[in-house]
Amino acid sequence: MSDMQLDSEARLYRPIAGGDVLCLACAHRCRIADGKRGVCGARVNAGGRLLCPYGWTAALSADPVEKKPFYHVLPGALTLSFGMYGCNFRCSFCQNHELADPASAARPPFAEPASPEGITAAARRLGAAMLVSTYNEPLITAEWGSAVLAEGKKAGLAGAFVSNGYATPEALDFLRPSVDCFKVDLKFFRDETYRKVAGARLEPVKTAIRLMLEKGFWVEVVTLLIPGLNDSKEEVSELAAFLASLSRDIPWHLTAFHPSHLMKDRPRTSPAALEKACEAGLTAGLKYVYTGNIDGGRQDTLCPSCGARLIVRDGYEVTADRVSGTGKCAECGRGMAGFWGPRT
Numbered sequence: 001m002s003d004m005q006l007d008s009e010a011r012l013y014r015p016i017a018g019g020d021v022l023c024l025a026c027a028h029r030c031r032i033a034d035g036k037r038g039v040c041g042a043r044v045n046a047g048g049r050l051l052c053p054y055g056w057t058a059a060l061s062a063d064p065v066e067k068k069p070f071y072h073v074l075p076g077a078l079t080l081s082f083g084m085y086g087c088n089f090r091c092s093f094c095q096n097h098e099l100a101d102p103a104s105a106a107r108p109p110f111a112e113p114a115s116p117e118g119i120t121a122a123a124r125r126l127g128a129a130m131l132v133s134t135y136n137e138p139l140i141t142a143e144w145g146s147a148v149l150a151e152g153k154k155a156g157l158a159g160a161f162v163s164n165g166y167a168t169p170e171a172l173d174f175l176r177p178s179v180d181c182f183k184v185d186l187k188f189f190r191d192e193t194y195r196k197v198a199g200a201r202l203e204p205v206k207t208a209i210r211l212m213l214e215k216g217f218w219v220e221v222v223t224l225l226i227p228g229l230n231d232s233k234e235e236v237s238e239l240a241a242f243l244a245s246l247s248r249d250i251p252w253h254l255t256a257f258h259p260s261h262l263m264k265d266r267p268r269t270s271p272a273a274l275e276k277a278c279e280a281g282l283t284a285g286l287k288y289v290y291t292g293n294i295d296g297g298r299q300d301t302l303c304p305s306c307g308a309r310l311i312v313r314d315g316y317e318v319t320a321d322r323v324s325g326t327g328k329c330a331e332c333g334r335g336m337a338g339f340w341g342p343r344t
């Protein structure tokens, strides 16, 4: 690496006794001694000040909003998505493990200098409607993501985080002014699986989803259905009931697992298993249930009242949209839950 400045002082932390700091960016709440890094590898205590990554990107790409996936957010819009290195989870099936590696966060193998103004200008040139902090876990670089999205807001761009949802209430309050939408992975509904597979806990993710809704973020939830790990009828039904207890309007995306990274000992998720999980979601009362990572499946948005097919998708492409503009069903006039335009 060059001698480019890779860090700035974090906002989400507080000093504690003996030169240690307490990081408040995610639910690990790492206590970090001088010279050490938190679990994510991205945040370091330098002489009693917590430093976090700032002013660069490791990945920057124009993607359709459907790829995040968001299905009730600006259908068909282009996003400019950006990411850094590091993660607070250790999932063996990670699909972005090169960026998520905490060792890379501590010593970035690649960093392109960037500024909130430059990213916003690039998004406008591309015709993007939304900036998205994604690829690695955005909560661990919340200060940078928030600065970029705040700049985007000035130019009328919406902002989103694609996250594992391991947020603290402090981080959510910090992010509320700049972030409109969260896509959250609710990976399992068993605490022991969270501990074993991700090195984290279930309860903080549940709490964060509840708080996101209370604080007014638009939230969509994704569950990667992994054969033999989280696809039992009981677990899927409990997870769906939990979401429905918070809001029946939460879109729930059930995506198919493909063997990857360190988890190659399990088969792909079958279409039949995905469909069963979808039925559990609908039985629990969720109004919007989708499948992903398979051809076909449930990818269109239907009106929960009259059943009209309102948003039609072909992969990441939107081929019909009869909601945007009004936020209502074009057939029966029912209000459709979603983020259909920039926050004013």
Ligand code: SF4
Pocket: 023, 024, 025, 026, 027, 028, 029, 030, 037, 038, 039, 040, 041, 042, 043, 087, 088, 139, 140
């Ligand atoms: S963001 Fe990183 S340093 Fe902060 S609490 Fe989470 S894992 Fe620890």
